[in-house]
Amino acid sequence: MAFINTPAATLSFTFRDASGSQATMQINVPYGTLAAAAITAADAIRTAMLALSDATVVAQSLTYSYFDDAPAAANAGSRIEEKGQFIWRTANARTTGFTIPAIKDSVLNTSGSIDRTDPLVVALDGAVVGAGAIFCAADGSDITSLYKAYQRFNRSTKLSLPADR
Amino acid sequence: MQQQSPFIRLSLEDSSGSAAGVNAWVRPDSTVAEAESGAATLTSVVGPLSDAVIISRHIVYRGAEDPRPAAPGLAPSSGAGVFVFTCEAPDSYAIVVVPGIRADLLGPAGPGAGILIDLAAPDVVAFADLLISGIYCNPFGVQLLTLDSAFYQWRP
Numbered sequence: 001m002a003f004i005n006t007p008a009a010t011l012s013f014t015f016r017d018a019s020g021s022q023a024t025m026q027i028n029v030p031y032g033t034l035a036a037a038a039i040t041a042a043d044a045i046r047t048a049m050l051a052l053s054d055a056t057v058v059a060q061s062l063t064y065s066y067f068d069d070a071p072a073a074a075n076a077g078s079r080i081e082e083k084g085q086f087i088w089r090t091a092n093a094r095t096t097g098f099t100i101p102a103i104k105d106s107v108l109n110t111s112g113s114i115d116r117t118d119p120l121v122v123a124l125d126g127a128v129v130g131a132g133a134i135f136c137a138a139d140g141s142d143i144t145s146l147y148k149a150y151q152r153f154n155r156s157t158k159l160s161l162p163a164d165r
Numbered sequence: 166m167q168q169q170s171p172f173i174r175l176s177l178e179d180s181s182g183s184a185a186g187v188n189a190w191v192r193p194d195s196t197v198a199e200a201e202s203g204a205a206t207l208t209s210v211v212g213p214l215s216d217a218v219i220i221s222r223h224i225v226y227r228g229a230e231d232p233r234p235a236a237p238g239l240a241p242s243s244g245a246g247v248f249v250f251t252c253e254a255p256d257s258y259a260i261v262v263v264p265g266i267r268a269d270l271l272g273p274a275g276p277g278a279g280i281l282i283d284l285a286a287p288d289v290v291a292f293a294d295l296l297i298s299g300i301y302c303n304p305f306g307v308q309l310l311t312l313d314s315a316f317y318q319w320r321p
Contacts, residue, residue, distance in 0.1 A: 003208070003222065007306030015242050015264040016233065023242035023264035023320070028302050035171075035197045035226050041300050042228075043166065048295045051288040052246060054238025055265030060166060062226040064197055066204075071220045074178055078216030080185035101177045101185035102217035124210045134191045134203045140170050142192075160183040 003066040005031050010063045011042045015055040022058075025049065031064065038062050078102040081156050084114055087148040088128065088137075095147055096137035103151060114149035121149070166228040171195055173204045173224055177217035184220070187211055200224040240265045246282055248315045250296065252307040259303035261296065262320070271317055282315035289315065 008028035015023045027045060029038045039062060046057050084103030087095050107118045114121055125146050128135050135143050175187040189207055191200050204222045212219050246266030250259040270289060272281045282289060293312040302308050 003205075006304070008302050008304055010304075016236060017242035017265050018236040018239050019241065021242045023245065025262050025264060027259075027261055027296070028304050028306070029300050030302055030306050033300055037300065039168070039226060039228070044295060044299065045301065046166070048288075048292045049263050050237075052263050052267060052270060052292055053265040054236060054240030054267055055242045056234045056236045057166075057230065058233045059227065059229040061228070064201070064224040065221060066223070067221045068219065071178070071218050074180040074218045075216035076180050078179040079181065080177065080179045080183045080217055084214060096190065098187050098189055099185075100187055100211055100214050102179050102215045104214055104216055107214060120210070120213050124214060127206050127210045128189075134195050134199055135207075136170060136190050136192050138170055138172075138190050140190075140193050160181070160185075162181050 002069055004069050006065045006067070007031055009033060009038060010065070011038065011045070012061045012063065013042075013046060013049070013057050014059040015053065016058045017055040023055070029062075035062060074102070080160060081154045083152050083154060085148070085150055085152045086114075086124070086146065088143045089145045089147045090137045090139075090141040091144055092137075092139070092141040094137065094139075094141065096141075096143065099152075108151050112151045114151065116146065116149060167231050168193070168226070168228045171200060171224060171226045173200060173207055173222065175204070175208060175211055175219050176221045176223070177215060178220050179217040185217070197224060236265070238265070238267065240268055243319055243321050245318050245320045246270065246315060247318045248282075248293070248296075249313045250293075250303075250309040251311050251313050252303050253310050254305075254307045257303065257305065257307045258313075259307075259309050262318075263292075264320075266317060277316070280317050282317065284312065284315060
């Protein structure tokens with residue numbers, strides 16, 4: 001198993017017309033392009049496209065993707081609806097968080113909270129908060145400590161129900 | 166265009182084939198190399214915590230207009246201009262779709278009237294020149310070489 005990058009990064013633009021309907025456009029740049037250079041290229045092509053279109057661009061994104069070329073099988077019975085919810089304190093006294101799908105039962109306390117002394121959880125905490133970590137909240141504020149961690153369940157969607165039901 | 170904080174998205178798949186993600190923001194000044202390193206670290210600590218398997222990871226730099234500008238014309242976004250480029254490698258092409266193509270760029274006469282886009286229109290020439298001379302490429306990383314054709318297509 002190894003994560004392999006795609007040959008090119010993707011620039012994606014969201015157009016919005018006078019009725020409010022949206023459409024997207026994509027173009028690629030070589031994978032090795034620095035983000036700053038790719039965003040400059042995005043600005044250039046956005047201007048050129050706007051000269052051709054009656055719609056306007058309301059958002060854009062630059063995505064670098066990697067795929068596992070030989071992923072292992074998921075553990076039997078795993079369900080993405082079972083989440084590990086991690087909420088972190090930030091330097092500006094707010095919180096941010098993410099969920100880990102199909103959280104392992106072995107890191108849960110009987111109450112459903114996550115065992116913060118479990119070595120796997122300690123490793124996650126170290127990666128998110130520790131020295132050299134680059135993670136932050138959406139507003140750019142640094143993450144300072146783990147605030148809450150617990151198991152939660154999302155409602156199954158039609159797509160996430162078993163295909164052979 | 167206001168640049169937002171970039172984020173890392175890990176995509177996980179469970180034993181039923183359903184997929185979900187972990188989204189983690191990274192510092193706004195992070196380079197791709199730094200974000201790649203962060204994504205690899207996150208992969209190494211999230212993977213052991215989950216019974217699902219991580220199948221892909223993405224680094225996303227997103228921007229949004231604030232406030233949103235109004236559309237300058239009335240053409241619907243479903244009415245697209247499709248631009249077909251030949252790329253540098255043999256038998257390699259790129260298709261670029263521009264939503265809401267202006268009606269006045271469509272040829273007014275002949276068998277392609279209302280369908281073919283005027284390749285000599287100054288805005289079309291500028292667009293094609295930019296794509297060919299810039300760093301843009303097709304999804305396989307092959308640079309664009311020439312604009313072969315362009316036409317109108319309804320893409321609901």
